[in-house]
Amino acid sequence: xxxxxSADRKEFLSxxxxxxxxxxxxxxxxxxxxxxxxxxxxxxxxxxxxxxSKPSRVVxxxxxxxxxxxxxxxxxxxxxTLIGFLLGTLIGTVxxxxxxxxxxxxxxxxxxxxxxxxxxxxxxxxxxxxxxxxGTNAIIVMALAISLIVTILEMLNGFLATDKNLIKLAHTxxxxxxxxxxxxxxxxxxxxxxxAMKVNIGLSLVGVISGEFLVSKAGLGYLxxxxxxxxxxxxxxxxxxxxxxxxxxMYHAVVILEKIILRWMMKAEV
Amino acid sequence: xxxxxxxxxxxxVYQDDNSEVLAIKEFSYAFSKxxxxxxxGPSGCGKSTLLSIISGLEKPTSGKVxxxxxxxxxxxxxxxxxxxxxxxxxWRTVYRNVLLGLEIKNxxxxxxxxxxxxxxxxxxxxxxxxxxxSQLSGGMKQRVALIRTLxxxxxxxxxxxxxxxxxxxxxxxxxxxxxNIIKKEHKTAIMVTxxxxxxxxxxxxxxxxxxxPSIIKNVHGITFNIPNRTPLNxxxxxxxxxYFDSIWKELNxxxxxxxxxxxxxx
Numbered sequence: 001x002x003x004x005x006s007a008d009r010k011e012f013l014s015x016x017x018x019x020x021x022x023x024x025x026x027x028x029x030x031x032x033x034x035x036x037x038x039x040x041x042x043x044x045x046x047x048x049x050x051x052x053s054k055p056s057r058v059v060x061x062x063x064x065x066x067x068x069x070x071x072x073x074x075x076x077x078x079x080x081t082l083i084g085f086l087l088g089t090l091i092g093t094v095x096x097x098x099x100x101x102x103x104x105x106x107x108x109x110x111x112x113x114x115x116x117x118x119x120x121x122x123x124x125x126x127x128x129x130x131x132x133x134x135g136t137n138a139i140i141v142m143a144l145a146i147s148l149i150v151t152i153l154e155m156l157n158g159f160l161a162t163d164k165n166l167i168k169l170a171h172t173x174x175x176x177x178x179x180x181x182x183x184x185x186x187x188x189x190x191x192x193x194x195x196a197m198k199v200n201i202g203l204s205l206v207g208v209i210s211g212e213f214l215v216s217k218a219g220l221g222y223l224x225x226x227x228x229x230x231x232x233x234x235x236x237x238x239x240x241x242x243x244x245x246x247x248x249x250m251y252h253a254v255v256i257l258e259k260i261i262l263r264w265m266m267k268a269e270v
Numbered sequence: 271x272x273x274x275x276x277x278x279x280x281x282x283v284y285q286d287d288n289s290e291v292l293a294i295k296e297f298s299y300a301f302s303k304x305x306x307x308x309x310x311g312p313s314g315c316g317k318s319t320l321l322s323i324i325s326g327l328e329k330p331t332s333g334k335v336x337x338x339x340x341x342x343x344x345x346x347x348x349x350x351x352x353x354x355x356x357x358x359x360x361w362r363t364v365y366r367n368v369l370l371g372l373e374i375k376n377x378x379x380x381x382x383x384x385x386x387x388x389x390x391x392x393x394x395x396x397x398x399x400x401x402x403x404s405q406l407s408g409g410m411k412q413r414v415a416l417i418r419t420l421x422x423x424x425x426x427x428x429x430x431x432x433x434x435x436x437x438x439x440x441x442x443x444x445x446x447x448x449x450n451i452i453k454k455e456h457k458t459a460i461m462v463t464x465x466x467x468x469x470x471x472x473x474x475x476x477x478x479x480x481x482x483p484s485i486i487k488n489v490h491g492i493t494f495n496i497p498n499r500t501p502l503n504x505x506x507x508x509x510x511x512x513y514f515d516s517i518w519k520e521l522n523x524x525x526x527x528x529x530x531x532x533x534x535x536x
Contacts, residue, residue, distance in 0.1 A: 163357075165353060165354075165355065165357050166357055166359070168327070168353065169353060169357045169370075170370075170374060171327055171346070172325060172327065172346070172350075172351035172353075173346075173370070173371040173374040173375055173422065174326075174346035174374065174375060175374045179374050183370070183373070183374065184359070187359070187361050190361070265361050266361055266362075266363075266402070
């Protein structure tokens, strides 16, 4: 099919394209300018590279991964984050479903959930370490503690806000509660679940890093604390940068997962 | 017991924190098979409650509902119910939307699937079975919703202001479509509406209800002196405005006599 494009439309489209390209170029420029300026100021001794580090030293630290075990620590943090994220999302959704099932229970637990939600979960750190031992388990529990309550509240609110008319529709076919949940309420809230996942991947990482700060055995959180204590700012900066990249990549993984889930749901066979 | 749907002295009292409200009082009526019956009345008079009671979604406070002699009070039986909007599930294709009722009622098998598919094809949706609701026009969505209801093969259909969400032009078309489908499939339809012309154009009988508490004020038999009556062509008939005038008058005298009033028990 061939579309006739007027000159005005062509102008409009190319303007839009140019603007998009300009934004991208500016973003890249800022990144490189920042890196260059950082390196330059450190080389000119305007910044003290002992406490600010500099990009070339960060690169060297990364290349030196065999001695500093950077990737081992990266893997530990990634692993703990993913487990915390999966458990938080899964257990949170299951608990929210049970609370939806029993309106009585959801009314009863509401104040408790709100208190737990407002409580800064990091404060539980020492307790968790005593209970779960100073290791990976404690860190995962920490990640779980941070993401669980948010997931429960968000999913429960979504479930309860399901269009009443869709539920009435199911009732006109004499649907039971399980059918209403599986055919109406849960599918209506897939987007709520995906939003919860987008929040959880970040929260889980917060939990893991603060857990690693406390447990201090392995992981990027441990490297940051350790690097700070022995004044190896190269290691701290490198860990922070890698952490940033990792967080962004995990978020994008959830975005890709979103597309897969939606496609799967729309295509599901009877 | 007689065949068909019968309401026997149905009353409904609603409770809330402040008071009790008597919505329907001693409603009795036998709906004859094959008819298209409309129920009109002032807004808030309990028309929709009546449909909910027939469908079994709500229990009457007293009275009974019989279907072919069987007491179905408070039970969801095989009576189709069309709600105020299409309420199609956005994540399902047209075909899978139509199968929803069959799935829920555990009636899904090759035979019922084929029946549903035939309905879609017969009523002009054959090319759209793999489309999603967002890709259809308002009128088509309403047709899909009707076919979803028909797929479980109910003998009775309840329509609760089923066209109120559509714009005027679409509404006329859809009314025509739905009327033809219902007549062709030999269904008995009970429609609740506040649109008098719509009720006249589709119905064989019109029940006029009073203000709360609802009682039957009058039942009009609607006939037109034309062959092949449709909701569109009967609007041209001289009888149309005659029916309109008398129903309009009945509804309005009601409002004046009960001005601002809601009868309260206790």
